[in-house]
Amino acid sequence: MIESNTIKKGLDVQAIRQQFPALDRQVKGHPLVYFDNAATTQKPQVVIDALVDYYSNYNANVHRGIHTLAEEATAAFEASRNAAQQFINAASREEIIFTRGTTEGINLVAYTWGRQNIKAGDEIIITEMEHHSNIVPWQMLCEEKGAVLKMIPQQNGELLLDEYKKLLSSKTKLVSVVHVSNALGTVNPVEEIIRLAHQAGALVMIDGAQSTVHLDIDVQAMDCDFFAFSSHKVYGPTGIGVLYGKKHLLEAMPPFQGGGEMIKEVTLQKTTYADLPYKFEAGTPNIGDAAVLKAALEFVNKIGKEKIRNHENELLAYATEQLVQLPGLRIIGTAANKVSVASFVIDKVHPQDVGILLDNRGIAVRTGHHCAQPLMHCYGIPGTIRASFAMYNTKEEVDKLIEGLHKALKMLL
């Protein structure tokens, strides 16, 4: 069935769906309804084909080989770096470091820049709505250095910027903030957060794990110092991600890991390190997945983020409108500026029970604390049920979710 209002806005959802083979499968006798996109997106055929092509035709180690396959693999690997640079509008390709994902990107900054620059008594500011991956690396660093970790509080899914202003001082060395909350869908005002941090003399790291797939990212306009994202949340393969850092910062930072690739010259006495970005890419990288990242980013670009976003926002509004009519249902995270995520709890019902019953209807949602336990504590809940939308989801699927919830509640209450 064709949805007239999405055609009007230019997104042909049915044509898009045909490009995602996983969406064709049945789960427990029902067509799959995949609403766990904030955890990972499904992969389009072009990405799957590109992965098969890499391993079928030009698998080789990068940068060192003199033979044809090594040159082809290197060219594809570096072409993905260029594609990532353009995707987030970094000033130069040297500022694009391949990582395993957002978590590794944050850890890289904590271990290198952090160990070099954070001293006892210094302060690092994060927010109450961080994913554990943007909490734990800083906790570990603060513990090691005797530094202090502070949190910007939130209310109804929005950061309290006045409280943030009070936290900032000359002791603040870094502010590390999630761009879009995985548990709430809030789009945080990162430009304002960055401006205020810079005024206080602090650097800013942005966790772009959830934002990169939905929002137009321009790290130069945003003026963040570090930005990390994961390929697998942008329709690309798992196991590869990108850390962006301003060049002068990356140049001053010590390497993350030692090994091959990251050296210029090694003698037993001394090693000189490779230039950017290779200084931070020790060992054989995840070549296949990196090479394929370009196909994923081009796929998104071709459809256009604005069209995708409009479609997802329409789904979110449609879902929210119906969800709030369910008895006892409460939306968790009601920020004015949200993307893709409908997170909710229902009175007298455990999220896990709902998740199990929805799964029996082929509907995939996430239940639990979403790796954001401090945030769940704030709300005084053990977790939520989260439906998160992507370009290939439809209003019919939202209807199935609502119907599934009605039936689940009938069984549970």
Added chain:
Amino acid sequence: MSEHKTIQQTEDEIVEEFSLFDSWEDKYEYIIDMGKKLPLLEDKHKLDENKVRGCQSTVWLVSEYKDGVIYFKADSDAVIVKGLISMLIRVLSGHTPDEIIETNLGFIQKIGMTTHLAQTRANGLLSMVKQMKNFALAYKIKNSTTHGERSAETKSN
């Protein structure tokens, strides 16, 4: 009179009850019903050390060793999990440590609830079974010298 039945007999009984259901919904409704009927655990037992790890929901499990057999009590904040535990208790409670250690709980597969036993499944039925067997093993080792409620000290790693 469950103490007169063997573990196998109770398992067969449950399998027969489930054979009456055609749809997954009926099965889950029955499990949810059992969950709701499971006697509440007193608050004094709802301690961190009685929590079963590996569950998305909170599960408390305590055991008592009396006259050579083990009695289990449990609770959870999620009702499907509670229903699953209630079946485990019905099957295992009132049996000797050896009987509990040796059983393979084939009824779970026979009633089509195998997915709940998966290592990765967040509802942790597997963790509960392991925990119950660990209690049995601990009581066996201590060889029935202690009476009364016990839990934490017999927890395995």
